[in-house]
Amino acid sequence: MRTIRYRSQGEDVHHLEQILTKLGYTVFVSNFFGKDTDQAVKAFQLKNNLVVDGIVGLKTWSKLIEAEKNLVAFNDKFLSEKDVKDFANDFGLELAMVKAVNEIESSGKGFLLHGRPRILFEGHIFWRELEKRGVNPSSYVSERTKNVLYKKWTKTHYKGGAGEYDRLEKAAGISDKAAFHEAAYASASWGSFQVMGFHYKHLGYASIDHFVSEMYEHEREHLKAFGKFISKTNFKGKKLIDWVKEKNWAKFAEGYNGPGYKKNKYDIKLKNAYVKYSNA
Structure with a gap:
């Protein structure tokens, strides 16, 4: 998220004002950082022991997102089994393939605490x-x-x-x-x-x-980005998604992680995870 302040404009301002509204602050939701938003941000910063300057940088964004999280169940951000199955069906992949990549590339986690x-x-x-x-x-x-x-x-x-x-x-x-x-x-x-x-x-x-x-x-948005990436990215004559479909984990790992994949044994880890989920 970019740093924004009084008179800033754009999608991030709109997102900020939506969060502030959810938290009970009275602001006009638009794409413009007006005086009402400036006052609300300063009030929020004071309440959350931040520097009161009206500037929404990484620390203020983090506190805002944390506060919003308390209003919505944190688990709502996580992939469901249905999300993964729908993705596998949409892209013609085995479910075990998607789960294997998810586990190895992220240890199964897309979000930190908070x-x-x-x-x-x-x-x-x-x-x-x-x-x-x-x-x-x-x-x-x-x-x-x-x-x-x-x-x-x-x-x-x-x-x-x-x-x-x-x-x-x-x-x-x-x-x-x-x-x-x-x-x-x-x-x-x-x-x-x-x-x-x-x-x-x-x-x-x-x-x-x-x-x-x-x-x-x-995490559903993370999955969408992953789908776009492997469908649009070419590596050694094929799309990355095709290397997955062929279970050529070495080619996929090299194209996805770069030449360091061997040192980190990504291909072996992906293969083992695929076998595990295939037998589940």
Whole structure:
């Protein structure tokens, strides 16, 4: 979710005002962050021991989503057996195939406690995404940013869980330029199936913020993104979904996870999970 404040406009503002309304604040729900919304945000921040500045950044978003979660059963965000079966039927996949990928790519979890989607922030992707937007990453490397901005992949800086949001927030906040926000959110993998944010346009989402807002909604949205990804992504002459149908776990794992799949034994894990669910 992007950082918004007084006079901001867009879908995120509409989403914010819907949440505030659910929480009992009197605001006009639109796409414009007006004075009524500014007052409601400040009242919410005061109530929740946040800095009262009217700015809805990652911390305020997290508290808002947590508060909304308390109004709706948390389990409502999780995939049901029907969701998985419907997806398998729609895409011509065995149910065991979908369950296997879900288990290995996300450990069966799409959300963290408190309602935020599971993410993993990749600093080397952030480097590339900045370059795509005409920013020289080298100019922003420092002792402070070295754990979120680096040229080559490393797992050294992974924190896991909610700690990945700390890294995401740090990356997005390196500069006030919109490019840093967009590049940071495009550099995380999101939800149950850990789809990288930079795929948003390829998958048909209007913007990175649109993609992220969908990931906050429900694991069903994670499944939709996964379906779009494996149906539209080519790898070594075939769509990824075709490698799944052929049970060629090595080709699927390489195309989905990259060349490091062997080191992490994703193909073996996927095969074993498929066998387990096939025999269930």
